[in-house]
């Protein structure tokens with residue numbers, strides 16, 4: 001629907017907000033109706049049809065839990081399941097706002113907003129109606145295209161949902177916890193979140209926590225003063241301070257000890273760090289994104305991960321689906337990587353035999369996108385012809401893991417044995433070269449080291 005023809009209702013008990021939205025929308029749309037009292041919402045809807053409704057999450061009469069907004073959303077949806085509702089929300093309420101999407105809101109807008117952003121959100125919310133879709137259905141191809149600039153590809157519904165969440169959460173200050181198996185793209189998503197945030201021009205600093213031993217954890221993250229320990233020849237800033245004004249990405253957060261968790265929690269709670277060897281706290285201004293492939297909530301249930309730290313990290317959670325749950329994205333990505341590695345190796349881009357595509361779709365991809373990427377790279381380099389055949393993809397090592405996974409009813413011990421044997425075999429094949437073995441297994445070096453540790457190898 002064209003913005004100019006739209007009739008818009010705005011419900012908020014803050015008259016300043018109502019005034020501002022009215023002033024902004026008046027020249028852009030056909031009609032703007034504003035209402036201060038949510039109790040009158042339903043009677044307004046009985047009298048007139050609106051193309052979109054801006055609905056505040058919180059009303060002064062209540063405790064600011066966002067529940068009243070969710071309540072009125074459900075009443076609107078009862079009356080008109082196809083209503084287009086955009087929730088108006090404050091910074092601290094992002095998780096409730098994300099809940100509102102599940103409850104049928106088309107989108108949400110975080111206060112304070114840029115005017116252009118409000119208009120863009122409204123225009124996008126009005127779009128699907130014209131196409132005859134349900135209002136909450138995300139316009140798939142547009143989003144896929146908009147994420148290609150971050151090298152993040154995917155047209156499956158599961159990935160469209162991820163892209164939608166990134167769009168919504170990126171321009172906020174919410175801490176984001178990224179969950180998902182190895183190689184699902186958590187690091188790419190972290191970068192996209194930073195690049196789409198208001199902090200994009202400021203530093204993006206990463207810290208691989210799995211690679212930090214107990215001894216260097218504090219100094220790496222919080223910095224140290226000269227002379228704090230034997231090797232500290234000069235003052236050094238930690239990652240928290242290096243990321244000042246920008247984003248700090250803490251990778252493999254599930255792997256840190258309880259002592260490290262306590263230190264991290266103190267820094268996040270106090271919004272300051274104390275460099276090793278100093279007693280002067282340094283204030284921090286970071287947006288935190290963390291990632292793990294560990295089952296964080298299970299760890300918390302076993303008292304191995306602090307719940308209070310999880311609550312600091314997971315204002316919003318984004319779970320990256322495994323590649324095997326992304327349908328035809330496997331083929332889309334395979335073609336993308338084939339083009340990429342053909343160009344890199346100065347070869348013509350190969351085509352895929354139908355049987356090859358079938359084989360790629362059937363493989364369970366335990367190493368996810370990273371495994372697919374390396375498998376295609378290998379096939380492109382080794383192939384003689386211009387068409388990739390099924391035999392160009394040998395999954396022997398990983399097929400064993402898959403076979404183990406398929407027999408998982410036999411218990412985690414069996415699966416663990418298969419994993420251990422596979423790792424041993426691949427390392428042996430590469431004469432102990434961990435980098436090459438990790439590449440073949442579709443794991444990062446760190447992830448492989450972690451597994452070696454797990455299996456006492």
Ligand SMILES: Nc1ncnc2c1ncn2[C@@H]1O[C@H](COP(=O)(O)OP(=O)(O)OP(=O)(O)O)[C@@H](O)[C@H]1O
Pocket residue numbers: 151152153154180181182183184185186187188189293333369370373443444447
């Ligand atoms: N949706 C995607 N589109 C294109 N490339 C992708 C996508 N997802 C992941 N990749 C590629 O797959 C590889 C692994 O991605 P990434 O390192 O972000 O995964 P990860 O989940 O952080 O892995 P780990 O948990 O092992 O650290 C990278 O080379 C990345 O560029």
